[in-house]
Amino acid sequence: MRNTPSTFNSFLRWAGVGLVVLISVVFYSAMAIVFHKNTLVNDFLGFYAAGAQLNAGDGARLHDHRVQKEYQEKVQPAMTVVVPFPRPRYYAEIFRPLAKFPEEQALWIWQGVQILGLLGTWWLLVLRYQAEILMLTAFFFPLPAGIAHGQDTGWMTFLAALSVYLYQSGYAFWSGAILALCLAKWHLLLLVPVAMVLGRQWALLQGFLGVSVLTLGLDFALDGVAGWESYIALLRRQDLDRMTPGLTLMPNLQGLFANLGIGSLWWVGLIFVLGCFAVCALRLPWPKALLAAQLGAILAVPHSFQYDLAFTLFPLVVLLSEGATGAVKWAGFLLLVPPLYLSTAFPPPWAGILALIPVVLLTGMAMQSAAGLLQRKRAQAAA
Template sequence: MAMDFLRKADWLTRDRVRGYALLVALASLALLANSYFKAMGPDGTDFLAFWGAGHVTSAGEPAAAYDLATQQRVQTATGSLGWFAFVNPPPFLFAATPFGALPFPLAWIAWVAVTWGLWAWASIRAFPRLWPLVVSYPGALVAAGHAQTGLLTGSLLVLAAHELGKRPRLAGAAIGALVMKPHLALLAPFWFAAGGKWRTFVAAGMTVAALLLAALLVFGTATFEGYVTSWKASGLLMEGVNTDFLLRMTTFFSQTRIFAGDGAAYIAGSISALLALLAAVTCWRRFDGDARATGAAVLAATALASPYLFNYDLPFLIFPTLWLVERGITEGFRTYEKLALVVLWFAPYATRAAALPMGVNLMPLAAVALFFLVWTRPGSGLAETETGTAAAT
């Protein structure tokens, strides 16, 4: 009976899951309030970079978004002792500028509310029956607490995965909008091409071109020149082995670099990226052309594709996680799968919270586990299936 408690996890009924999700959501509100008060203090917050860039852009000086001296002056004027370089491509200024026009304390709240709302809308649209697991998702809390871009980029990735089979041009436009953080879309061209989704491929390319042209016309060539200079600031972040910085990252490259140095890190990062790429080009055959299933596989693989990724970038993992829940409800959960999904649902937040105390960020292993569960889901025979009553959420 003790083994069945873990193996089948029949105690995870619909009502219990909803009750637990409500408790997690309430705890998340308290943690988010704590993050807000910390962000208003001398320690600052990542959002200062976006607000500072939007602030100078709203004042008619978009090129100053990339000027380090200007950003130091603007951001520290909020009372923060620290400040952050703005390194996103110029199209991101379209998103940042409206918030930069607001006072910083109000802008933080507005940014979190709007980006969380977009992400929740896209995720609930994809999984309407599983909405309690969306609104309480701990992976979204990390991005919200940092007031980072993960909720915005996550909404685009989830929208693309959900709409690819029904509205291919919309899916392409969503991926194209990731020009604001392009390393999250590394697998998309291969995913679309392998599936013959040429309308999606073209829509993505046209969206990228349109956003770049619009940014050039609106913000000017000096802004693009400033963006090129920001590459140096990005490079400085990766120089040397800054353990605290690398522990905040969620890649095999970063964690290997801590323990084994640059050479081993490049090998680990390359293997991870190549396996993710292989998944993107073979997923259509693996899932018999099921666009939604390939979306789950590619988004799970996206967490393994880039050497530069943080826990706050991971709200998009809601899609493969809930896809597995959805399939389990429909077809029956496999042995230990319910318990594994609970762990993976918490993983983006839990691995970040434990990284500094433990001295290692375990999210890369969680990403591999999530990808494995997605890849082996459809009748592969690699895992025993527990049939019977599935716990709907």
């Protein structure tokens, strides 16, 4: 009988976690169903048509906008706007087998794979922390938003989480190697090697660069110089509606400054953000420095979406679980809960709140890092 209270408390704890997870799964499923028809002619169409193009032996013209239009019209004759394939050539190989199925079936398979990535991320969080962590992270909106829109959010988030988990377990080299598997979304990794150098994380850097070189070699073997030139030309185009969700909806500096009506001054914010990132990379331990690199890249690049923030989930939990205080704690918490992401449903300047919170978080992290350094120097001087 002595164990009855603890057994009952354990039951209540797991029941509460299970209920939250169940509600979140229902929420995710509802989003996928609501957006299913729309996804077939949006993000996933670009992926699916890329696989069909490779299956037709036309990979040399993968990033030719006019050719993409031809293949997408074969799948969705009523489509009105082309969905560019924004990934490197090697990544399109993933969609070869999917393109052998009808598009609607392929989408369900693809979303099933992303859900497995989501479950893998949850599993790593539970392994590292207590099961209650799911009560905080189960409704992290960028994950279901990305999966519902047919993006690769699920497994990219899992790979980033696995990288952090391996680092915390003492496998720095393999942590860097796993992180480099996310290079298909290279714009989110732009500051990662810089953070590794500034933080003297040499084992991480070796693993990251090793896999990066192999990936680039594979891509060059498949695509060649002409393919890379075509890919760069596609990314530089300003006339592709589907390349951006609308300037004021993006969680980056250009989106923030556009919401404030001073879009031409976004470069001022860029200098500030890069300075904050450098301070964090120099002073913070790796999982937190990784978060700074992720936030800095999302804010700095000209093209980002809400679901790109999913990449930050595990490092964000690390930050909040290790004594975050003040603005850092509250900004981090806001990134984890759904209401923040509803701000984009409102007109400017309110839509800019989504981009403002990552700036506040990165700024707070840099200020706390600098304050800690000053305190240590004063203590050394006093001694």
